Amino acid sequence: MVSPDQESSGARSSRTFPYYRFRGSHRQIGQQYGEACAGLIERHLELAQERLKTWVEVLTQEALMEAVMHYRTYVQRYAPYFDEEIQGIAEGANITLAEAYLLQLRAEIYRNFQPNNECTTFAVSSQATSNGIPLIGQNADLPHFYSEIGVVVEFVPDDQPACLMFAPAGQVSYIGINNLGLGVFANFLTCDGWRFGFPRYMLSRYALTCSSTVEEAIQAVRSLHRASSRNLIMMDRFGHAADLETIPTTDALLLPDDGILVHSNHFIGSDLQKEERLSGHQLVNSRIRQSRMKELLVGRKGELNADVMQDILRDRQTYPHTLSAMPEDDGTDNMTVASVIAEPGEGRLWIAVGPPHQYNYKIYAFSN
Structure with a gap:
């Protein structure tokens, strides 16, 4: 089933997020x-x-x-x-x-009041791309108003690697890459046992400030007393990719299957499936998005690049559980507020205001 609001390419807006x-x-x-x-x-x-x-x-x-x-x-x-x-x-x-x-x-x-479905992430190794350049990114799903307050920020601290990120205005961390060739993207996971600790949104930039490789990033995240659950998908300039499902006290490590990694909002690692607290409509939504993203990536293996990924991230064929989500598709006010594709080793991001089937992507790179 296809939603009647499927957009044609000619109707896409050129609006972009402000850059700083x-x-x-x-x-x-x-x-x-x-x-x-x-x-x-x-x-x-x-x-x-x-x-x-x-x-x-x-x-x-x-x-x-x-x-x-x-x-x-x-x-x-x-x-x-x-x-x-x-x-x-x-x-x-x-x-x-x-x-x-x-x-x-x-x-x-x-978290004390309402769990949410947030985001579909992917990583594609060089063997699955058309040009040998690995890719990582996501459709970021949040309450609809975040499409109006998102920003693209290049952080250039005196004492750390530079980071190029998409974030809601005022957040010091969300999703993006550093200038050492590492990319870190993330999704919501639901489990019990949340506690006072290091906040989940900061995990991605923390890994980017401490690491140049996926292995280093994993060790950095594991060293923290974490407050909550978070899925992190990572790729470095060497083409190494991994997905780390985290809960406050432990984690599960997932590796690419034939060069492809996909995650949505439910636990995939066998050791953590018992921690799952997503249920009903939300669990169905997450499973369909994960399956659809994997189907599209596998179906175009060897052809994948930033342009092809734009088409994939605009997909709405599994309505109402779509990759490019509109408000109320799944009965909530969540939608795809931003769509991000990265070539970490090249220092490039493509970012579209969401939902991406209605907007064009813009390319961003480090200033130096």
Whole structure:
């Protein structure tokens, strides 16, 4: 079944996400980020708080600060530079430190009220591409308003690798690549046992700041006292790829099957399937997206490149459980808010505003 809102290529919009480059100390990067994106950050905070109030009548500033300080302890322990950036964002955007942290922690805060399906990821080794260049990326599925507050950011700290990422405005980490040839992308996983610890959204950039290879990235993530569950799919400039399903206390490692890796929002690793808490319609949705992505990649093995991936990520043939998702397709307000394709070894990203069947992709690369 095909949704009647399937778009033709001629109808696609050329709108793109705003792009920023921030350079200096981490405090300076945060301040630049906060100042440049103040309006978008304010809107992000407003929408996040409104969404939270649909589940609880009010979240007091005192309660928010108390929760934030528990998580902040772990950020300061493992990645004090992120804390510096978040302080800078608060200063630059003229919001409180607790509010700046809420933008990094919304998954942990929301988890108490509603699980979500978020994202379909892929990695394709050189043997499966048309040009020998490995690919990694995802369709990022979030509440629909995130398509209005997304940004493309190049972080260039004085003391760490540069990172080129897509992120909701005000977040110091989401998905992207570093200038050492490593790409890290991510999806939501649902399990019990969430706790105070290192926040899930920061895992991707943490790996990018600590690593140049997939092996190093895996070890970096394993070293953390993690707060929550997260799936991470990774690829380095050598073409090595791996998927790491994480829960707070352990993980499962998945490797490519004939050069192809695919993940959505349910556990695939046999050791973690008992941890699955996704059910019903959401589990069906996740399984169909995972199966459809794998079918399309396998079907075009040897032909795959950035252009072909754009066509695949625009797919809506399995409506209502589609790769390129519209609001209410699956009965929620989630949609594909951004679509990202990376060639980590080449330092390139292709990013489309979502859903990608309605928008054109734009290419981004490191400035230096």
